Amino acid sequence: MFTRFYYELKNQGLPVSMNEWDALLEALEAGLSGSSLTGFYFLCRAVLVKSEAHYDRFDLAFARFFEGVETPEGLPDKIWEWLNKALPAREISEEMRRNHQQLDLDELKRMLEERLKEQQEQHHGGNYWIGTGGTSPFGHSGYHPGGIRIGGQSNNFSAVKVAGMRRFQEFRSDETLGVRQFQVALRKLRQFTSRLEGAKTELDVDATIDKTCQNAGRLELVWERPRENSIKVLLLMDAGGSMISYSRLCNQLFSAVHRSSHFKDLKVYYFHNCIYDWLYHTPECRVNDYTSTSHILNNLSGDYRVIIVGDASMAPSELLRQGGIIDWDLYNDRAGIEWLRDLRHQYEYSVWLNPIPRKYWEWVEGSYTIKKINEVFPMQELTLDGLEQAVSALRSRQRVARAT
Template identity: 30%
Template structure:
């Protein structure tokens, strides 16, 4: 084993955390694997920071993870040394007798390998330490897809994003009007029906993609899937960008099909709701005024169509300090990317 194998250590840490009571499933595991494959975790410190972001929802959990991390890394190094030692034991160095003594007859030629194999077997029969056997982990029946926000919580939150208009079928019984009409007439003739309300809300999602947002791709995918296919929002537009939404954004998450931002905004009106999802430089602690100015221009462009706009940041609020996110949070309502943050963002864009 090499000095540092991120996926192997990742698996061992995952199993250890599950045994210690962390609420982790395959969704969290695959999110971490994607982060490693995306370039995060090139060294131990960077991998530890990424796992703290993905798997811990409080400072207490981060402290527990860091303690367990040191133990797992130390065990991994010990196992590597034991494996090397066992390999050396299984292949003993040749002795002088192996070269000087020659079998006098063909019969001894047949028996000599058996004796050597027996000696090797006797030496290797005493392991330095019992082999590592991971404990069986009972998989959850329903895996959560992210450490702070599950699909179920997303679906529940989208119910509060609405613009109801009574223009559906007239088949809903209006009890109050029916009673009032019967009281005026002095007798009951027929019930009063009203039109069914429909949700005519329009939501625009602007999602930062790749780079420092790579560990959060699983979340943004679930966010798009739930709002498109598991909500009653009538119109949903999704556009992707990298770092800053410029004159052109992208239709797809792979950033291969550009589309003019003005074309996307032209679909909006004063009742449209806009959610921006980006770390705004908080993941790496950057404060770049060029990025702030570019985002400020985009925010002004959006506000020409609608003022119902909010920002979801996947980084904890304490990480916004001394980064571009701190400045941008004064320009647009910004909330952390968790259950409470999503609810607050929806409350803002609901108006």
């Protein structure tokens, strides 16, 4: 009966599988939700959501699906005042439960409106007026099955309210995060040499002892092929003026890449706005301290993983024209886009990380060049989510762009 909720969750991008859905139905059958919406909310979350990064998406889906189950708001202040003076809670017996007839919500709302018109003063402990304690359907700390709670403390939050608070927003993985999280993401960028190739050069001590013992003590050596990470990384970072506002973010990524000691090789170069004939050794991009781009293209093999970090925002001429380079005293024979295409052609495993959030790509000043560069390189935003997607893109060969 909640099947629509399942699809709502899927729509929000939650990876819910049938296994988990089955487990949820089983749990509902066993009465674990405590027949309240709040209980249902926590039950669903515990069974269906497997990462705090997805709590926010779950909250959104839940709030959207169960919208309108909230208690009414916008009551006169005076009533709040009356209700602030509470009677102690009362015991609820089975008999009381039976004596009360259930009112439906519309009926309740209508009655509440009438009562609001009639009531002029405080009432506590009665069964008709709005007040605390008592058994009138309106007010708090009292008892009326299916009444409307006005203010006071419920033992439980309304589930929709809990969901609506979106407390887990900051755990969304598409937020920008710290060095440590970047490092964890980069740790996935590894590819072990398989156990099938290469010479067996490593003594497998455990297997040797095992074999020897099973041989009744006659020594039998077991050799193993070593496994090591074979990933090599080429990091190209934009050090242009427009990147200054993102420097903290880029620094975090940079230190994360540097601390990740598991790469077989790591090379870092800098460029100013766009890549032309030269790649610089320092962020200052001094004209006498560089390696020529063609040298890199010729000497670094195609299995390098290339990560380019830049906002990709520049004047169209900087990207598309000969001599379009921003530095006054330099001239480029080939347009920047040609160099980018060459790089992309040589390095099939490559991505462009853009510190500008994806949702602004169409609206910022450099939207034209962002679009152009995105045609050449797969582009991701520089957030944890984006980096993770970039890393998984770097693990497998990506389609080389159409335009050459």
